[in-house]
Amino acid sequence: MTEPDPVFPPYFRWGVATAAYQIEGAWDADGKGPSNWDTRAHRPGGLAGGATGDVACDHYHRLAEDLDLMAGLGVGSYRFSVSWPRVQPAGRGRWNRRGLDFYDRLVDGLLARRIEPMLTVYHWDHPQAIEDAGGWADRDTASRFADYAEGLAVRYGDRVRRWITLNEPLSVMHAELTGPPGPPVRRHGLRVAHHLVLGHGLAVPRLRAHVTGAEIGISLNLAGTTPATDRPADVAAAARAEAYEDRLFLDPLLRGDFPHLDGKPVLEAGDADRAIMAAPLDFVGVNWYAPAHVAASESGVFGYTRVPVPGASTNLLGWPVVPERFGALLAWLRRTYPDLPPIQITENGYAGLDEPDGTGSVEDLPRIAYLRECLRQVRAALDAGSDIRGYHVWSLLDNLEWDHGYRPRFGLVHVDFTTLARTPKASYRWYRQFLDVQRRDGKDGLRPCFG
Numbered sequence: 001m002t003e004p005d006p007v008f009p010p011y012f013r014w015g016v017a018t019a020a021y022q023i024e025g026a027w028d029a030d031g032k033g034p035s036n037w038d039t040r041a042h043r044p045g046g047l048a049g050g051a052t053g054d055v056a057c058d059h060y061h062r063l064a065e066d067l068d069l070m071a072g073l074g075v076g077s078y079r080f081s082v083s084w085p086r087v088q089p090a091g092r093g094r095w096n097r098r099g100l101d102f103y104d105r106l107v108d109g110l111l112a113r114r115i116e117p118m119l120t121v122y123h124w125d126h127p128q129a130i131e132d133a134g135g136w137a138d139r140d141t142a143s144r145f146a147d148y149a150e151g152l153a154v155r156y157g158d159r160v161r162r163w164i165t166l167n168e169p170l171s172v173m174h175a176e177l178t179g180p181p182g183p184p185v186r187r188h189g190l191r192v193a194h195h196l197v198l199g200h201g202l203a204v205p206r207l208r209a210h211v212t213g214a215e216i217g218i219s220l221n222l223a224g225t226t227p228a229t230d231r232p233a234d235v236a237a238a239a240r241a242e243a244y245e246d247r248l249f250l251d252p253l254l255r256g257d258f259p260h261l262d263g264k265p266v267l268e269a270g271d272a273d274r275a276i277m278a279a280p281l282d283f284v285g286v287n288w289y290a291p292a293h294v295a296a297s298e299s300g301v302f303g304y305t306r307v308p309v310p311g312a313s314t315n316l317l318g319w320p321v322v323p324e325r326f327g328a329l330l331a332w333l334r335r336t337y338p339d340l341p342p343i344q345i346t347e348n349g350y351a352g353l354d355e356p357d358g359t360g361s362v363e364d365l366p367r368i369a370y371l372r373e374c375l376r377q378v379r380a381a382l383d384a385g386s387d388i389r390g391y392h393v394w395s396l397l398d399n400l401e402w403d404h405g406y407r408p409r410f411g412l413v414h415v416d417f418t419t420l421a422r423t424p425k426a427s428y429r430w431y432r433q434f435l436d437v438q439r440r441d442g443k444d445g446l447r448p449c450f451g
């Protein structure tokens with residue numbers, strides 16, 4: 001017999017997550033400007049399989065259907081991102097009314113279904129004009145970003161309480177360090193990291209000024225790092241990996257300085273910047289998929305490389321499938337940052353091929369097994385003292401997995417990228433039932449969305 005799913009406290013908020021470029025499509029509709037990702041996808045040899053986000057899930061034109069899928073699932077929270085070039089095509093100055101209207105319809109459609117919005121200001125797509133000016137390697141992007149964030153707060157702050165400034169600044173930095181396949185790119189990784197966290201810090205008070213009862217956070221991809229062996233070289237490599245990944249943003253956000261290695265900060269920032277970066281946060285968003293098992297390596301940018309987790313299978317993206325290690329990351333957070341603000345799990349998911357069977361149904365059982373174990377780990381972390389307030393599955397829909405194209409599927413809902421038909425998978429039915437249990441067995445039911 002399988003163990004029953006854990007039951008969570010009534011205040012816990014359940015949701016699903018997506019991001020604009022991965023689902024919206026409508027890449028040049030209604031006055032939207034081009035983004036860095038449009039450019040990246042459109043150049044020869046762009047994304048895997050020649051994929052682009054031109055149509056993606058066509059969410060922009062299928063909003064009502066997708067909102068109904070969420071309502072049918074029974075979630076109380078939806079994490080989405082705003083496409084910067086859709087609402088401010090040149091990255092400064094003029095706002096695009098029709099783009100802003102789309103997010104009004106989205107927010108209002110959520111509220112009408114009693115689903116609370118969680119808005120990510122930046123999930124990797126910025127106006128091409130920003131890219132042309134140097135992207136995040138240019139310090140001015142931090143100011144442009146803060147202006148953009150404030151514009152969104154003015155527009156949506158009456159209805160959206162929960163805001164995420166940046167999604168995974170570490171991934172943005174890595175893209176800069178390693179570059180996409182194809183033409184050479186700028187290699188200013190650490191400068192990019194500095195400007196991202198500066199942009200975040202500049203945006204926080206600007207959001208707070210316009211959002212009543214604001215809850216403001218940032219989403220970080222954290223892994224939980226272990227050395228491949230107990231040889232000193234690998235142990236040192238793991239310490240470097242922890243500094244350049246798990247601690248790279250948490251330290252400046254929570255301790256006001258970049259992590260130190262051998263007595264020196266991995267990145268120098270002046271006092272004024274460091275004070276801006278440490279703007280008080282209401283929550284830390286954690287995106288978790290897999291741990292980092294690392295060994296010393298001369299070829300790695302920072303002298304380490306990820307190696308396979310012994311005995312673990314891998315998902316379609318080659319990430320080790322070890323959901324039982326989620327708890328180790330949460331324990332590391334408790335130990336390392338005793339003053340950590342409450343946690344929101346802002347992403348957690350599983351990549352599969354997810355082909356429909358002969359009857360058209362998608363039996364994504366490995367995803368269910370993975371998510372169930374992750375949730376057991378989250379429940380155990382609550383018992384051990386972690387303050388975790390919510391959880392979002394990545395993702396509602398199969399979507400464009402960035403450089404990897406459309407092959408890796410993360411959705412609870414299958415999308416046929418030829419017909420754009422949506423088909424709930426077995427995992428959708430499982431999550432719906434799981435949420436039913438939370439409503440029934442969580443002491444006094446789920447806390448209502450508002451008040």
Ligand code: FCB
Pocket residue numbers: 019022167168171221287347394401402410
């Ligand atoms: C995260 C991204 C998200 C999605 C998942 C699979 O790194 O934030 O957009 O691609 O990975």
